[in-house]
Amino acid sequence: xxxxxxxxxxxxxxxxxxxxxxxxxxxxxxxxxxxxxxxxxxxxxxxxxxxxxxxxxxxxxxxxxxxxxxxxxxxxxxxxxxxxxxxxxxxxxxxxxxxxxxx
Amino acid sequence: xxxxxxxxxxxxxxxxxxxxxxxxxxxxxxxxxxxxxxxxxxxxxxxxxxxxxxxxxxxxxxxxxxxxxxxxxxxxxxxxxxxxxxxxxxxxxxxxxxxxxxxxxxxxxxxxxxxxxxxxxxxxxxxxxxxxxxxxxxxxxxxxxxxxxxxxxxxxxxxxxxxxxxxxxxxxxxxxxxxxxxxxxxxxxxxxxxxxxxxxxxxxxxxxxxxxxxxxxxxxxxxxxxxxxxxxxxxxxxxxxxxxxxxxxxxxxxxxxxxxxxxxxxxxxxxxxxxxxxxxxxxxxxxxxxxxxxxxxxxxxxxxxxxxxxxxxxxxxxxxxxxxxxxxxxxxxxxxxxxxxxxxxxxxxxxxxxxxxxxxxxxxxxxxxxxxxxxxxxxxxxxxxxxxxxxxxxxxxxxxxxxxxxxxxxxxxxxxxxxxxxxxxxxxxxxxxxxxxxxxxxxxxxxxxxxxxxxxxxxxxxxxxxxxxxxxxxxxxxxxxxxxxx
Numbered sequence: 001x002x003x004x005x006x007x008x009x010x011x012x013x014x015x016x017x018x019x020x021x022x023x024x025x026x027x028x029x030x031x032x033x034x035x036x037x038x039x040x041x042x043x044x045x046x047x048x049x050x051x052x053x054x055x056x057x058x059x060x061x062x063x064x065x066x067x068x069x070x071x072x073x074x075x076x077x078x079x080x081x082x083x084x085x086x087x088x089x090x091x092x093x094x095x096x097x098x099x100x101x102x103x
Numbered sequence: 104x105x106x107x108x109x110x111x112x113x114x115x116x117x118x119x120x121x122x123x124x125x126x127x128x129x130x131x132x133x134x135x136x137x138x139x140x141x142x143x144x145x146x147x148x149x150x151x152x153x154x155x156x157x158x159x160x161x162x163x164x165x166x167x168x169x170x171x172x173x174x175x176x177x178x179x180x181x182x183x184x185x186x187x188x189x190x191x192x193x194x195x196x197x198x199x200x201x202x203x204x205x206x207x208x209x210x211x212x213x214x215x216x217x218x219x220x221x222x223x224x225x226x227x228x229x230x231x232x233x234x235x236x237x238x239x240x241x242x243x244x245x246x247x248x249x250x251x252x253x254x255x256x257x258x259x260x261x262x263x264x265x266x267x268x269x270x271x272x273x274x275x276x277x278x279x280x281x282x283x284x285x286x287x288x289x290x291x292x293x294x295x296x297x298x299x300x301x302x303x304x305x306x307x308x309x310x311x312x313x314x315x316x317x318x319x320x321x322x323x324x325x326x327x328x329x330x331x332x333x334x335x336x337x338x339x340x341x342x343x344x345x346x347x348x349x350x351x352x353x354x355x356x357x358x359x360x361x362x363x364x365x366x367x368x369x370x371x372x373x374x375x376x377x378x379x380x381x382x383x384x385x386x387x388x389x390x391x392x393x394x395x396x397x398x399x400x401x402x403x404x405x406x407x408x409x410x411x412x413x414x415x416x417x418x419x420x421x422x423x424x425x426x427x428x429x430x431x432x433x434x435x436x437x438x439x440x441x442x443x444x445x446x447x448x449x450x451x452x453x454x455x456x457x458x459x460x461x462x463x464x465x466x467x468x469x470x471x472x473x474x475x476x477x478x479x480x481x482x483x484x485x486x487x488x489x490x491x492x493x494x495x496x497x498x499x500x501x502x503x504x505x506x507x508x509x510x511x512x513x514x515x516x517x518x519x520x521x522x523x524x525x526x527x528x529x530x531x532x533x534x535x536x537x538x539x540x541x542x543x544x545x546x547x548x549x550x551x552x553x554x555x556x557x558x559x560x561x562x563x564x565x566x567x568x569x570x571x572x573x574x575x576x577x578x579x580x581x582x583x584x585x586x587x588x589x
Contacts, residue, residue: 003302005275009166029275031161036274044278044362044389045259051517055361057259058278059514059553061266062155063148064247066548067514081270084161 017087021046028085035061035068035080046070046080050096069094118142118196119463120456121215121237123203123402126154127445128437129243130182131452132459137189139460139467144235145186145195146217148202148575152186153179154245155265156445158272172272172297174333175445198235202575206240206402210432213237218581232581239432239459242403242420243452246396246438249417249556249566251286251498252512252520253505255357255366256392264294264393277303279389283366285309285354287496288395289444292337292348298391299344306385308341309352309368311375311394311502316495323491326484329446353377355505357390366390376501395496396442397556397566401574403439406430413441415493416565424479425458426451434459443489450482503561512561513554515547523561535559535567 006013018025021038028037035058038046045055047069059067063082072078072091076098080091120136122129125147133145145152151159157179160166170176189195198217205216215235248265255261262270262278264286270276281304284295295308317324324331341348349368355377356367370381398419400410409421409429419441426434434455437448457467457475467475506512508521526532526541535551535558538544544558545551551558555567 005172005271005277005301006164008168008171008301009160009275010168010171011160011164011166011275013164029164031163032274032276033161033270036270036276039270039274039276039278049517054257054517055259056257056514058262058270059266060248060263061269062247064549065263065514065553069548081266 017085019085019087019089019091021091022093026085026091032085033081034070034072034078034083034085034091037085038080045093046091047094048096053095069098071098117212117236117238118144119237120144120239120241120459121146121213121235122241122243123206123215124154124243124245124437125149125152125197125199126243126245126437126448127156127179127182128245128439128448128452128455129154129241130179130186131449132241132243132436132456133195134182134185134189135453135456136459137194138185139456140465141194141456141460141463143189143195144198144237146198146201146203146215146235148200150200152183152197152199155269156448158269160275161273164275166275171300174293174336178445178449203402204573204575204577206406211238213240213432215240218575218577230578230581232577232584238463239434241452241455241459242408242428242433242435242439243437243448244399244402244439246398246442247552248393249395249397249498250392250553251394251502251505252510252554252557253355253357254507254510255359255363257511257514258357258359258363259361260359260363260389261357262389262391264291264391265396267389267391268294268297271297271301275301277301277389278391279387280304281306281387282389282391283307283309283354283368283385283387284391285311285352285366285368286393286395287311287498288393289334289492289496290393290396292334292341294391295346295348296337296340296344299346300340305341305344305346306387307368308346308348309354310348310350311353311371311499312496313350314495315350317491320491323487327488330444330485330488353502353505354390354392355382358384363387363390371499372501373499374501375499376504394498394556395493396438397569398439398442400439400569401571403428403430403433403435404568404570405572406433408433408435410568411441412565413493414490415497416560417442417493418566418568426455427458441486441489442493443485447482447485447489450478450485454478454482498556498560500560512557513542513544513547513551515549515553516543516545518542518544518554520561523558527562532562534562534564538562
């Protein structure tokens with residue numbers, strides 16, 4: 001019995017690539033969202049809330065809840081569950097509003 | 104059914120029918136309408152058609168057996184093949200990755216205001232706005248998950264059951280290796296079965312309601328053998344994976360520092376009140392949770408569509424026997440008319456298409472009358488099942504006992520249950536809007552989509568219908584450039 005999602009649907013994606021997350025390389029497959037790649041690497045959180053600074057990650061998985069916001073290539077408030085991971089991209093944990101020095 | 108969209112068609116001449124939402128209802132409708140000779144536009148925020156139910160793996164993942172994660176894939180494949188033919192013939196134009204943020208005009212001359220961007224960068228610079236004109240509009244905007252808070256539900260690793268399913272179907276990933284599934288509603292069984300098929304250990308499915316209540320409506324069950332087969336198929340998969348399903352049980356707390364490490368499961372009474380002394384801890388590295396689905400109605404409500412109350416406390420669009428809403432020139436199908444599942448959505452979409460075609464001067468050929476009657480009969484049976492489902496999985500009022508005063512209710516604005524209760528008990532807030540003004544609950548990014556059902560219940564109501572002037576974030580430049588906006 002297949003025991004991972006890729007085997008289950010017999011996926012044969014093209015070559016994987018890496019993007020950087022908070023300075024660390026994260027592997028991704030073509031077509032995966034930033035959130036999917038982060039989940040696959042065992043990471044569940046990539047935002048700190050504006051008031052209490054608590055960790056958050058993907059919750060609704062379909063672009064509705066906005067909990068999964070990241071800073072992608074310098075742009076804050078990007079929904080990681082919708083945005084594609086891109087080779088060589090730079091993704092960072094979003095602190096608060098993602099705009100330095102403000103909340 | 105991949106391939107590029109045809110954005111050049113935006114800002115062009117009017118089409119006969121614009122279908123908002125490319126899930127089961129929208130796909131069934133657009134194919135049937137095109138078969139009847141209507142020119143159509145099909146708009147969806149996602150990059151690929153299918154909606155949430157038939158969410159496809161990203162094309163580049165090249166899944167050769169996507170049906171392994173889907174129930175009823177063959178129906179979807181058929182719809183996709185027909186769509187491909189209609190697109191090639193130019194009768195259907197697909198606007199994938201296009202979000203309709205507002206609709207204006209009226210019957211015969213609708214204007215759909217659209218922003219592009221399926222990539223999660225909505226509301227940021229560089230997005231393009233455009234307008235699609237249509238003589239008739241079908242609202243097939245689907246549903247999102249109802250969430251009810253409990254201590255620890257904001258911890259990373261606690262994810263929506265539908266969210267876990269969506270991430271699995273689209274990105275072929277799991278939130279963890281040991282995933283508890285909890286909440287209420289038939290979706291939980293499907294999610295648990297998918298997670299287990301994909302390799303996760305699922306130590307427990309906790310369903311807060313019971314399934315025994317279904318047996319008290321033998322006639323509704325007997326009239327819907329397909330639903331029983333579907334339920335039995337999920338149950339068989341769960342059995343094969345050794346997954347335990349406990350009814351009248353709920354996750355009443357999630358534990359961990361920076362990610363979930365365990366949950367507390369308790370037996371609950373008929374009102375979902377935890378029974379003292381029944382709590383036990385279950386170790387896990389993820390929790391997939393959801394308490395049913397809510398119709399997504401923003402666009403229809405902005406146009407003034409009438410709604411009806413459902414047995415589970417939610418609201419859905421009122422439609423007549425031809426799927427017409429109370430607004431002239433606007434039809435609705437699928438989950439927007441009440442959560443009923445994929446089978447009902449497909450039927451409603453097709454029935455709506457026949458009605459729309461007739462209204463635009465293309466009556467159904469005589470040979471299709473038998474099919475229309477059969478569809479209407481099946482719709483009646485499935486609707487009865489949907490009502491039974493809503494009644495059986497109605498959130499019990501005792502869920503509020505899961506809350507502690509420090510439990511965050513509004514995830515965006517970090518508003519606690521204590522603050523909401525203070526607004527209700529001490530400051531006299533008696534509805535969602537007043538609580539929002541006093542506490543900021545529901546004022547954040549998600550516009551109350553996550554906390555609305557909980558806050559409204561704490562204020563003494565049911566699920567809010569979801570009135571919002573814009574259905575998604577829109578850049579100021581697009582708003583400013585749009586003269587036709589409301």
